[in-house]
Amino acid sequence: MLSQKTKYALKALLYLAQQDENHISRTIEIAEGASIPKKFLEQILLDLKRGHFVGSKQGKFGGYYLLKDKESITLADIHRLFDGAIALLPCASLNFYERCSDCVSESECLLRHGLMIIRDETLKAMQGITIASLVKK
Amino acid sequence: MLSQKTKYALKALLYLAQQDENHISRTIEIAEGASIPKKFLEQILLDLKRGHFVGSKQGKFGGYYLLKDKESITLADIHRLFDGAIALLPCASLNFYERCSDCVSESECLLRHGLMIIRDETLKAMQGITIASLVKK
DNA sequence: TTCAAACCCTACTTCTTTTATAGAGTTTAA
DNA sequence: TTAAACTCTATAAAAGAAGTAGGGTTTGAA
Structure with missing residues (x-):
C-alpha cells in the first residue's frame, strides 16, 4: 500500500x-x-x-x-522515492537490495525467485503509469 | 513489502x-x-x-x-490474509475496498484508475505463484 | 484417571514508522 | 527594508509491527 x-x-x-x-x-x-x-x-x-x-x-x-516531463515521471519513480522498494522483500529488489538475515542460502531460497517474477510484472505496470497518463484521463 | x-x-x-x-x-x-x-x-x-x-x-x-492443495494456495491469498489489500490504495482494492476520505469524487479521481491497472497486473502475477510452484523450484 | 504433549487464545510490551506540527532560518522582489 | 515564500531540523502523537507471556483446552496413552 x-x-x-x-x-x-x-x-x-x-x-x-x-x-x-x-x-x-x-x-x-x-x-x-x-x-x-x-x-x-x-x-x-x-x-x-x-x-x-x-x-x-x-x-x-x-x-x-x-522539472521533468510529465511523460517521464512514473509511478514507480515516486513509489521508490517515498516508499522504497517495489519488490515484496528486499532480497528481490533491484534498487533496494538487501540480503535476508534469516536466509541460509539465497540460491536455495524458495521464495526469492517467485518474488522477483512479481516484482518484474509490478514494476512494468508501474512504469507504464506516468503523471501525463493520469492527467489525461 | x-x-x-x-x-x-x-x-x-x-x-x-x-x-x-x-x-x-x-x-x-x-x-x-x-x-x-x-x-x-x-x-x-x-x-x-x-x-x-x-x-x-x-x-x-x-x-x-x-488443508488445501499446494497448487491452489497462491501468494495473493496469503498476502490478503496477513497484509490485506493487493492494491496500492483501498479505493482501488477488490477485497478491501474503502473510499478515500479526502477524495471529492471517485469518478474524477486521477489516481484511482491507474492504481487499478497496477492492481490487476500485480494480482495476476501473484495468483500465478503458488506454494506448489515455489516448492518445485 | 492422571499426566504430559501439543494446540488454542488473549493480553501485553517494545520498538519502529508514519503522520503530521512547530518554529526558526534563508532568499528574493518590490 | 519588509513581506512573502521556500528551507531545514526537531519534536510529538498515533498507529502498526514484531514478538513475548501466560495461561486454557484437547487428546492419547500409561
Whole structure:
C-alpha cells in the first residue's frame, strides 16, 4: 500500500501537471488545491525537489513547478522515492537490495525467485503509469 | 513489502508442502525447520487455520498439515490474509475496498484508475505463484 | 484417571514508522 | 527594508509491527 506521503506526492505532481506551462505554484496553493496539510506538503515538495522531479523558486513570488516531463515521471519513480522498494522483500529488489538475515542460502531460497517474477510484472505496470497518463484521463 | 508475518506464513506453508503426505508437523518442528520464533508462529498457524489453508490436530501427537492443495494456495491469498489489500490504495482494492476520505469524487479521481491497472497486473502475477510452484523450484 | 504433549487464545510490551506540527532560518522582489 | 515564500531540523502523537507471556483446552496413552 502507498503511504499517505506517496499519495500526497502524486496528488501534488498531478496538481502541478495541470497548471499552465511556466506557471509557478505556491505551497499553500497546492495544499488547498489538492487537500494536503500545508506543513506536511512542504517536506514532500522538498523531497520531490531533491529527487529532481520538481524545481523551486525561492523568495517572494516563488513556488514549485515540474522539472521533468510529465511523460517521464512514473509511478514507480515516486513509489521508490517515498516508499522504497517495489519488490515484496528486499532480497528481490533491484534498487533496494538487501540480503535476508534469516536466509541460509539465497540460491536455495524458495521464495526469492517467485518474488522477483512479481516484482518484474509490478514494476512494468508501474512504469507504464506516468503523471501525463493520469492527467489525461 | 511483505510483513515479517506474511513471510513467516509462506515459509511455514512451504515447510508443510515439503513433508510427506499425511505427515503432521508440530509447531516447534516448523519453527526450527523454517527459522521462525515459536510463539509468533503459533499465532500465524492459527490465522492460517482460520483461513482454511491448514488443518490441525489437537492434543498429544497433534500438529498442522496443509488443508488445501499446494497448487491452489497462491501468494495473493496469503498476502490478503496477513497484509490485506493487493492494491496500492483501498479505493482501488477488490477485497478491501474503502473510499478515500479526502477524495471529492471517485469518478474524477486521477489516481484511482491507474492504481487499478497496477492492481490487476500485480494480482495476476501473484495468483500465478503458488506454494506448489515455489516448492518445485 | 492422571499426566504430559501439543494446540488454542488473549493480553501485553517494545520498538519502529508514519503522520503530521512547530518554529526558526534563508532568499528574493518590490 | 519588509513581506512573502521556500528551507531545514526537531519534536510529538498515533498507529502498526514484531514478538513475548501466560495461561486454557484437547487428546492419547500409561
